[in-house]
Amino acid sequence: xxxxSRGRTPVQPSPPAIRTPGGLSFRVDPRAFVVALLLAAAALxxxxxxxxxxDYPMSPGEVVRTLTGGGTPAQEFIVGDLRLPRVLVGLLxxxxxxxxxAVFQSVSRNPLGSPDVxxxxxxxxxxxxxxxxxxxxxxxxxxxxxxGGGLLTGVAVYLLAWKRGIQGYRLVLVGIGASAMLxxxxxxxxxxxxxxxxxxxxxxMTGSLNGRDWAQVWPLLAxxxxxxxxxxxxxxxxxxxxxxxxxxxxxxxxxxxTRLVLMSCAVLLTAAATAAAGPIAFVxxxxxxxxxxxxxxxxxxxxxxALMGAALLLVADWASQQAFGSDQLPVGVVTGLVGGVYxxxxxxxxRKAGRI
Numbered sequence: 001x002x003x004x005s006r007g008r009t010p011v012q013p014s015p016p017a018i019r020t021p022g023g024l025s026f027r028v029d030p031r032a033f034v035v036a037l038l039l040a041a042a043a044l045x046x047x048x049x050x051x052x053x054x055d056y057p058m059s060p061g062e063v064v065r066t067l068t069g070g071g072t073p074a075q076e077f078i079v080g081d082l083r084l085p086r087v088l089v090g091l092l093x094x095x096x097x098x099x100x101x102a103v104f105q106s107v108s109r110n111p112l113g114s115p116d117v118x119x120x121x122x123x124x125x126x127x128x129x130x131x132x133x134x135x136x137x138x139x140x141x142x143x144x145x146x147x148g149g150g151l152l153t154g155v156a157v158y159l160l161a162w163k164r165g166i167q168g169y170r171l172v173l174v175g176i177g178a179s180a181m182l183x184x185x186x187x188x189x190x191x192x193x194x195x196x197x198x199x200x201x202x203x204x205m206t207g208s209l210n211g212r213d214w215a216q217v218w219p220l221l222a223x224x225x226x227x228x229x230x231x232x233x234x235x236x237x238x239x240x241x242x243x244x245x246x247x248x249x250x251x252x253x254x255x256x257x258t259r260l261v262l263m264s265c266a267v268l269l270t271a272a273a274t275a276a277a278g279p280i281a282f283v284x285x286x287x288x289x290x291x292x293x294x295x296x297x298x299x300x301x302x303x304x305x306a307l308m309g310a311a312l313l314l315v316a317d318w319a320s321q322q323a324f325g326s327d328q329l330p331v332g333v334v335t336g337l338v339g340g341v342y343x344x345x346x347x348x349x350x351r352k353a354g355r356i
Contacts, residue, residue, distance in 0.1 A: 005036040032295040032304060038305035039291075043091060043209035046314040050090075051083045053321055081213075089276055090317055091310045091329075092220045094283055096273040098309020099231055099302055101284030102291070103266040106238050106300040107259055108171045111346060115270040117176020121281070122182035123153025124274035125205055129186060132201045139215070142204065143275035150271030153178060164209065166259060182353040207332020208280035209317050216276040224274040227265045231304055234262055239330040280332050282339020283309050289346070 014032040029113075051067075054079055058066070066075045067084075097115070104113045115121055127149020131137035137145065158166070161174040186205070190198050237258045240248040245255050270284065285307035291301045294308075313331065316338070320329040 029295065029297045031239050032297050032301065035291070035294045036288045036304050039294075039311050041306060043311040043314060044309060047087045047091065048317055049080060050087050050217060050314055050321075053077055053079075053318065054083065076340045085213045085217050086209050086317075087314065088217045089220065090313045092217070092224055093209075093277045094272040094287070094310035094313030095228070095306040096165060096220070096224055096269040097280060097284040097313075098287035098291070099228060099306040099311070100266040100269040100273075102288035102300045102302050102305035103231060103238065103262050104284070105288050106242050107166070107263060108169070108170050109242055110169060111243075111289060112285075113172050113175075114282075116279070116281055116284055117179070117268065118172055119157060119178035120153050120175075120267055120270045121274055121279040122179050122186065124150035124271050126182050126185050126189070126277075127152070128275075129193075129199050129201050132204070133197050136197070143216075144278050145218075146275035147268075147271040150267060150274060153182065154263065154267035154271075158260075167250075174317055193218050194252075204278050204329075206330040207280040207335070208330035209277055210330065211278065220272055220276045223268065227269055228306070231262060231265050231269075234258060235300065235302050236253055238262060240297065278330075278332060280313065281336040282342065283313055283335055285291075286339055286342050287312055289342075312336070 048060050048063050052060060052063045056074075058075065058078075062071065062075065063079065064223050065071055067078045071079065101114045103112055104115055104118065107113065108118075124146040126146040127147070129143035129145075130149070131141050135141065157175050157178050160178075161167075161171040162271045163170065190201060193201060222287070237248070237253045240251050240253050241255065241258065248255050248258075257259065273280070288301065288305040288311075290309040293303035296302050313335070316334040318332040320331050320334045
């Protein structure tokens with residue numbers, strides 16, 4: 001008689017263990033590993049295609065040859081100075097938003113627990129607009145204002161949601177309330193701005209990869225290089241947090257310390273990504289959900305979420321260029337449109353399941 005016919009849930013086989021020469025061992029889900037490899041390959045392929053797109057088209061072979069040092073001087077200038085930084089910013093911003101979204105959705109145990117839903121993107125927007133409208137700051141000052149606004153919003157939401165710990169739905173509800181208030185502040189600042197500053201602020205708030213260069217690549221790369229390994233190192237503890245605070249405590253996880261470290265890293269990643277490219281909507285919401293559906297594995301799927309976010313953002317940027325050509329539709333418009341449709345579908349699905 002099968003396990004199903006006896007009314008029992010079949011036991012899922014454990015992923016195979018891999019042992020390192022130093023005696024350490026870790027388990028790898030084969031499906032999740034294959035999905036991560038395919039997503040990484042897809043992001044690289046789209047990146048090569050994106051570098052070759054534009055007013056001076058290049059074939060993928062020419063792009064690869066130029067990247068390996070075999071291109072003409074004109075190709076090296078176009079690739080190295082104009083297009084490669086844009087693609088790298090897209091990869092890093094997408095990865096940062098994807099992994100930040102996975103952290104917040106796991107901490108809140110809610111698919112709506114995304115930085116762009118619970119207010120951190122709006123906090124960065126307010127910080128950037130304060131610098132643009134009130135202080136007439138340059139690009140570096142605007143980036144610093146976006147980071148500062150995101151951090152202050154993260155601290156405020158955390159403190160307001162705290163009540164003998166952080167509960168998922170309370171965090172989401174407080175974040176939605178903060179988003180509403182910050183949106184009002186954004187509109188107020190726009191009404192007080194001069195025409196040139198208002199135009200500049202509106203363009204920044206749309207979220208775009210246009211004009212991005214190495215000045216945005218290096219700071220974002222440094223932030224991701226420090227914070228992403230920290231988040232990955234807490235992957236096991238984050239998976240236990242999804243089971244609830246009591247279960248995590250019983251398994252030896254320092255719940256509040258772990259939650260604070262992970263949320264701080266996620267807020268910093270979101271703020272840095274917003275500072276580099278503006279508020280790119282819905283990547284942090286959709287990337288973890290799509291990654292989880294592809295891997296079909298429990299847990300936050302941090303690596304797959306980061307790679308999914310990078311691939312999604314590059315595909316959206318490529319689609320905006322192909323659809324609108326020289327008009328250069330900001331990528332934030334495309335992600336906002338697709339993400340809005342996904343959010344409606346998610347709300348309908350959650351309602352039918354009785355979770356909202």
